[in-house]
Amino acid sequence: MSNETYENPLITRYASTAMSRLFGAQHKHSTWRRLWVALAEAEAEMGLPVTATQIEELRSQVDNIDFAAAANYERQLRHDVMAHVHAYGDHCPAARPIIHLGATSCFVTDNADLMIFREALELVAKRLAAVIDALGKFALEYRDLPTLGFTHLQPAQPTTVGRRACLWAYDLALDLEEIEHRLDALCARSTKGTTGTQASFLQLFDGDHQKVRQLEQLVAQKMGFSATYAVTGQTYPRKVDAQIVDSLAGIGASAHKAATDLRILAHRKELEEPFEKSQIGSSAMAYKRNPMRSERICGLARFAMSLQSSTSATHATQWMERTLDDSANRRLVIPQAFLAIDAVLILYQNVASGLVVYPKVIARNLREELPFMATENILMAAVAAGGDRQDLHERIRQHSQAAATEVKEHARPNDLVARLQSDPAFAGADIGSAIDPSGLTGRSAEQVDEFLSEVVEPIRTRYPQEASTEELRV
Known part of the structure; x- marks a missing residue:
């Protein structure tokens, strides 16, 4: 690595070696050569004058690329494809006359891109499944731990820590569906010719449509595709690139x-991402435990x-047939x-696999807001004990406003429960049971179980998890 010139940090700091290699020059140009081999094989099988000796020579040099040449x-040529045709021909003198026979540049460039995108999408799918698996394990562990819910980033009805993790996991499950759809929809361009008309191949086969x-189907099959794009210009539809990105x-x-x-949640001291023993949170403030991995996820x-x-x-x-x-x-x-999404998912898996939960802080934060959250339950309990619903509602309203004033203007603890317990109108109500957090989270725990069974388990079946050996680069 040179220290004199700019290096792409996606390669040097963030993304995995596996994803980086997919887009590296060796893999790209070896894929070009595999396409030239597939074309030669198919043309020979279709009766064109391509010999077994020529094909074997091409096969033997697929990975032996002289990049300097x-x-x-x-x-000299100002053309990357022709440059590699000549470099390949130097190592395959017998096959040189038939390399790229009937093809246009996009035969190798576009078809290779599609093959590489397929590999990259498959890697993304595996990484998504790994994060979903980690979040699923976390959700199960904390399926019934009550926590304060938020709407508008304001306190709302309680949920559970596990159920909130299911929200994160479900977004990724929907993303995985989309990635799998993109993989299913991916086709080969194959041998569509210079502007998509296949004129050169029609000439090779003496007008035999x-x-x-x-030939088009045979080459696609050799590429590992069951279908080709129905119609193309010089390139496969660039709509596909937009859909993938x-x-x-x-x-x-x-x-x-x-x-x-x-x-x-880290700001509220309820949850933290993994923090290593020797990790430094700040060069100046030694006490800090900054959520740097989550921040990096956001940045990438x-x-x-x-x-x-x-895209x-x-x-x-892309005017007309191509620009x-x-x-x-x-x-x-x-x-x-x-590369960026690869890095994001590696970080995300690391964070999801090592989340640290502080139940006592979560309980304290919930307790501070809980009296307001439980007023409807308290109202129902008091009515069940024989109270007048309208009178009780008004009393709760007055006590709630008074308690809110104590909290907001005087920074005192929320004393709504004490106010209600001292009001004779609520004497018959079991206020303690009404404010039990576990009774305020609805079906949260059951929804976690259902989500894991119906959504996460099928993903685990499709993508069995192996122990991660990916180095976290942070």
């Missing part, structure tokens, strides 16, 4: 939301979300969207 050719179609941005939004919740997710508009704009400006202004943009945007 390719760079030298590109300086059926053979051209057979949209799905990645959706993961970013889900992760950002959850990480923001965790940052707020925000970057991935910002890329969403770029849509590229799709919108080349997509090339430089796609080289930047799509790999970095995958």
Whole structure:
């Protein structure tokens, strides 16, 4: 690594080696060569003059890429595909005449991208499943721990810690559905030709349309695809890029939301992300335990979300059969969207697997707001004991306002329960039972059980979890 020039931090600091390699030069250009092998094999099988010796020579050199020679050719030719055709031909002299036969540049560039995107989406799906699994385990452990709920970031009806984790997990489950849909919908461009008309292949097969179609399907199958895009210009539809990056941005939004919740809960001292023994929270304030992993999730997710508009704009400006202004943009945007989300999910799994809960703080925070939350239960209990509902409602209103004044203007504890217990109108009500937090969380615990059974378990079945060996780069 050079210390003199800029290095992409997605590679050097954040993303995994596995995802980085998918978008590396070796994997990309080896995939190009596998496509040239697939084309040669298919053309031979369809009766074109391509020999077994030529195909075997091509196969033997798939991973033996002379990048220096390719760079030298590109300086001369100003064309990256032809540069690699020549570099491949140098190692395959017998096969040189048939490399790229009938194909356009997008035969290798676009088909290789689709194959790499498939691998990258599969890796994203596995990472999503791993985070969902971790959140599921956390939700089960804290399925019935009451905690203060919030709407508008203001105290609301109690929920449980486990049920809140299910909200985070369900966002990711929906994201996983979208990733799986994108994988199912992904097709090959295959041998569509220069502008999508397959004219060059029609010429190779002397006007035999059926053979051209057979070649297209055969090459797609060799690429591992069961279908091809119905119609293309010079490239596969750039709409596909927009759809893929949209799905990645959706993961970013889900992760950002959850990480923001965790940052707020850390501020309230209810929950904390993992904090290592020697970790430093601040260079100046030694006592601090900053939620730096959640903050990094938010920062990386925000970057991935910002890329969403770029692929849509590229799709919108592909005039007629194609313009080349997509090339430089796609080289930047799509790999970095995958790399950023890869990093987000690695961090998210680490955080979800090591969340620290402080039940006593959670109980204290809930207790401070609980009297107001329980007023309806207290009202029902007093009515059941023979009280007048309208009179009791007015008394609760007056006592609640007085208690709120004590809290807000005098910073005193919430004394609403004591006020109600001293009011003779509530003498027959079991106020203690009415303010029991476990009776105020509705079906939260049961909903956790149902969510784990109906949503999380099927995901665990599809994606069996292995012990993570991914190094956390923070």
